[in-house]
Every structure is written in C-alpha cells, then in structure tokens.
Amino acid sequence: MDPRQTQSISTPAEDEELLAAFETCVLVSVPLVLTSAVELGIIDLLAREGGASARLSPSQIVSRLGITNPDAPRTVDRMLRLLASFSYLSCTLDGDQRLYGIGPKSKYFVSSEAGSFAPLLRFLQHKTVINGWYGLQEAVKNGGSPFQNANAMSIFDCAMKDPAFSALLNNGMKAPTPLYMNKILDSYRGFEGAKTVADVGGGVGESLRLILNKFPHLRGINYDLPHVVKDAPAHPRMEHVGGDLSKSIPKADILFMKWLFHGRPDDFCKKLLKNCYEALPPNGKVVIFDPILPDYPETDAVSRNAFTSDMIMLGASPGGVDRTRKELEALALSAGFDKPRIPCRAYNMWVMELHKRK
CATH class of the missing domain: 3.40.50.150 (Vaccinia Virus protein VP39)
Structure with a gap:
C-alpha cells in the first residue's frame, strides 16, 4: 500500500504548520548537500549528460566520477532524492531505481562562463563562514560583527591572511x-x-x-x-x-x-x-x-x-x-x-x- 494513502490523523493545516517548523530545524542539510554535489562534480556531470533530459542512476554517477567506495551509490541516491524533492534535480523511476537529471534550480549551479551560483554556494558554506554565525548572539548582546566575534578577525582580514579563502571569496563574487x-x-x-x-x-x-x-x-x-x-x-x-x-x-x-x-x-x-x-x-x-x-x-x-x-x-x-x-x-x-x-x-x-x- 502506498504510504500516502494511509489515513492521516493530522489535518492538512496541522501538517503545514508543524512540518514547516520541523523543516526549519533540518533545512541546513539542503545547501550543504547541494555543496557536496557541486564539489563532487555531480551537477556538472548531469549537465554534460544532457541536462534535464539526463537519466543517470546513482551507480552510473559514481562510476563516471571514478568513485570506488562500494557504499557510494546508496549515499548518492539519498543525497539526490533530497535535491530532487526541492526541485534542484529531476527524477524518474525505472522500476525500483531512481534516475536523475538537472532540475529547474540546479542549472544555476552548473559551472559556466555565462554565470553560476556554485562558487558563491561553496563560499557561503565554507566552515569559516558557517562558524561566523556562532558569533551572532554575542553581537546582539555586546555588539561587533558575528564573523569577527567567532573568528577573531574580520572576513576581509581572513581573506588577506589566507590566499585560498581569498580566492574562494573572489570567485564567489565573480561567478x-x-x-x-x-x-x-x-x-x-x-x-x-x-x-x-x-x-x-x-x-x-x-x-x-x-x-x-x-x-x-x-x-x-x-x-x-x-x-x-x-x-x-x-x-x-x-x-x-x-x-x-x-x-x-x-x-x-x-x-x-x-x-x-x-x-x-x-x-x-x-x-x-x-x-x-x-x-x-x-x-x-x-x-x-x-x-x-x-x-x-x-x-x-x-x-x-x-x-x-x-x-x-x-x-x-x-x-x-x-x-x-x-x-x-x-x-x-x-x-x-x-x-x-x-x-x-x-x-x-x-x-x-x-x-x-x-
């Protein structure tokens, strides 16, 4: 029996309110998973294989990326079905197997001279930038910049001291x-x-x-x-x-x-x-x-x-x-x-x- 046909004891209004609140708690997984898909080369691979018309299984994706971890297809499938649920990827069923392609949103995360959000995504999900948010409460209570409170320097000082971080910042602004x-x-x-x-x-x-x-x-x-x-x-x-x-x-x-x-x-x-x-x-x-x-x-x-x-x-x-x-x-x-x-x-x-x- 399709789980969606099971009788619900919560009303649609209750679902919308509670699930929206729960989604807020776990929503951080979406940009982080998308960042991993970008850095692994999955998004560019799907674009090369036909964009929205691509139909690659997780095993095919892992194989074409040269990943040898035997558990990778299962992990990749779990990642990509989340992204498909949020319309970053397309997904079709072939029997019990999911096949993936580029979705309405992910076209903006393909590497391209015509513009891409992928480098900006990578910059904003960088651990140093994420760490900066842990200085927000101190900024409210005592002032200062959240990033500087958490990292003991401004984001511009960090860029001057760390060439790799500077390159990530500059490319995030350029792309x-x-x-x-x-x-x-x-x-x-x-x-x-x-x-x-x-x-x-x-x-x-x-x-x-x-x-x-x-x-x-x-x-x-x-x-x-x-x-x-x-x-x-x-x-x-x-x-x-x-x-x-x-x-x-x-x-x-x-x-x-x-x-x-x-x-x-x-x-x-x-x-x-x-x-x-x-x-x-x-x-x-x-x-x-x-x-x-x-x-x-x-x-x-x-x-x-x-x-x-x-x-x-x-x-x-x-x-x-x-x-x-x-x-x-x-x-x-x-x-x-x-x-x-x-x-x-x-x-x-x-x-x-x-x-x-x-």
Missing part, C-alpha cells in the same frame, strides 16, 4: 556576476554617452569586463584593494588600480558599485559617496547595483531574498547592511547628491543612479 549583469546590460542604457567608467570595489573586474564588452566606446578602471587586483585578468580597455576606497576614488564619468554599498556601514558609505562626489565631473553619476529592502517584511520571493541578503551582510561583513529606499536616499543627500533614481530591477537587485545636485 554569479554574468547572470545579473547580462540581464541588466540588455536593457539598461545608462552607460551610453560616457567615456570612462570605474568599477569601485570591482574585485577581479568581471562586471567591468561585461560592461566594456557591451559598450566598446568605454574605457574602464577596475579599482579595489591591491591584493585583490594583483591577479585580475587583463582586458585591452581596462586598467587595474589598487587602492583604499575610504581615501580616494579614481576619476571617471561613471562610478559603478555592485554588491559593495550594502557591505559597508553608514559612516563608510557616507565617506565613500563624498569621495565619489569629488571624483565625478559635473554631469557624471554613480551607478549602484544592490538590494533594496521593502519597509514592511513582505513574503514574496524578491523581498525574502532581500532580507536574506541583509542577514548575510550582518553575519559576514563588518557593519554591512541592506537598506530601504529612504535610507539610501538619506545617504545620497548627505554626500551632496539628489535623491536616487531607480530605473530598473533585475531579479533581487536594483539599479540606482546618483546625480550631483544642481
């Missing part, structure tokens, strides 16, 4: 960039008419590379900490410049910031924007690509993503915080800019333009 930037650049025309653009806090230059490829009339400056830009790949119209964002900003017609503003406290952002104001020509502008929080905790997917992003900033970045439109407006006005203009949104990120007050 998803095409998913967002290509969508924005298909519609946003805000780079037209400029001659130069500087990506402030641009990491290894991935966003700027995409901007320059879309707008061949532009020349770019990728500006970040010296240890970040020293190994950044070359581009014929891009100059990599190392420096301190809090002290100076390169002069350019457009100053672009992606996933930077929300990673810093208000005092830093005010200083950063004042530096931007000084570096811009009269008709120049700042373009910020970041989340914007709704004033009320809405339950739609975009709002939940914004609030989750805010928690990542709380947990990892010292003083990092996502802001509402009113909070962003106050920071802009304090540095001499007009109210932000918000021309478009892509997924859970907004494009904001700051212009000098006339």
Whole structure:
C-alpha cells in the first residue's frame, strides 16, 4: 500500500504548520548537500549528460566520477532524492531505481562562463563562514560583527591572511556576476554617452569586463584593494588600480558599485559617496547595483531574498547592511547628491543612479 494513502490523523493545516517548523530545524542539510554535489562534480556531470533530459542512476554517477567506495551509490541516491524533492534535480523511476537529471534550480549551479551560483554556494558554506554565525548572539548582546566575534578577525582580514579563502571569496563574487549583469546590460542604457567608467570595489573586474564588452566606446578602471587586483585578468580597455576606497576614488564619468554599498556601514558609505562626489565631473553619476529592502517584511520571493541578503551582510561583513529606499536616499543627500533614481530591477537587485545636485 502506498504510504500516502494511509489515513492521516493530522489535518492538512496541522501538517503545514508543524512540518514547516520541523523543516526549519533540518533545512541546513539542503545547501550543504547541494555543496557536496557541486564539489563532487555531480551537477556538472548531469549537465554534460544532457541536462534535464539526463537519466543517470546513482551507480552510473559514481562510476563516471571514478568513485570506488562500494557504499557510494546508496549515499548518492539519498543525497539526490533530497535535491530532487526541492526541485534542484529531476527524477524518474525505472522500476525500483531512481534516475536523475538537472532540475529547474540546479542549472544555476552548473559551472559556466555565462554565470553560476556554485562558487558563491561553496563560499557561503565554507566552515569559516558557517562558524561566523556562532558569533551572532554575542553581537546582539555586546555588539561587533558575528564573523569577527567567532573568528577573531574580520572576513576581509581572513581573506588577506589566507590566499585560498581569498580566492574562494573572489570567485564567489565573480561567478554569479554574468547572470545579473547580462540581464541588466540588455536593457539598461545608462552607460551610453560616457567615456570612462570605474568599477569601485570591482574585485577581479568581471562586471567591468561585461560592461566594456557591451559598450566598446568605454574605457574602464577596475579599482579595489591591491591584493585583490594583483591577479585580475587583463582586458585591452581596462586598467587595474589598487587602492583604499575610504581615501580616494579614481576619476571617471561613471562610478559603478555592485554588491559593495550594502557591505559597508553608514559612516563608510557616507565617506565613500563624498569621495565619489569629488571624483565625478559635473554631469557624471554613480551607478549602484544592490538590494533594496521593502519597509514592511513582505513574503514574496524578491523581498525574502532581500532580507536574506541583509542577514548575510550582518553575519559576514563588518557593519554591512541592506537598506530601504529612504535610507539610501538619506545617504545620497548627505554626500551632496539628489535623491536616487531607480530605473530598473533585475531579479533581487536594483539599479540606482546618483546625480550631483544642481
């Protein structure tokens, strides 16, 4: 008899409430299992074997990955049926055997030059980052950054001291960039008419590379900490410049910031924007690509993503915080800019333009 046909003595409403609460206790298993599937090469293997149309058994997956542990097929099957239940993978039954392929969500975790969340997933599930959450209670009671409370250093100090961790952080920021930037650049025309653009806090230059490829009339400056830009790949119209964002900003017609503003406290952002104001020509502008929080905790997917992003900033970045439109407006006005203009949104990120007050 199918277990689902067994008489339930709990009502659907009771199931929904209690099981949602129980799922919260065990939900951590989903990103951790997905991380293992990514690192083992399972997701890329399924993508190579036909994506959503792939039909591989756990034994076939283990064999093609060269894993010799006799218990591996059973363990892999248990992992993948969980991911299939959460729509990361597709699953079909062949008799009593489950066959797996890429699902609606896992396509975003396939290694690809077109963008992937896999490196960001690996970074956020790294034991050092996870350990940072154990400093949250101390942050509530006594202040400070949860990450620093737990690890005795900031996430940026950790990156400077540990090249492997730094590479994981930089790749985690770089790899998803095409998913967002290509969508924005298909519609946003805000780079037209400029001659130069500087990506402030641009990491290894991935966003700027995409901007320059879309707008061949532009020349770019990728500006970040010296240890970040020293190994950044070359581009014929891009100059990599190392420096301190809090002290100076390169002069350019457009100053672009992606996933930077929300990673810093208000005092830093005010200083950063004042530096931007000084570096811009009269008709120049700042373009910020970041989340914007709704004033009320809405339950739609975009709002939940914004609030989750805010928690990542709380947990990892010292003083990092996502802001509402009113909070962003106050920071802009304090540095001499007009109210932000918000021309478009892509997924859970907004494009904001700051212009000098006339």
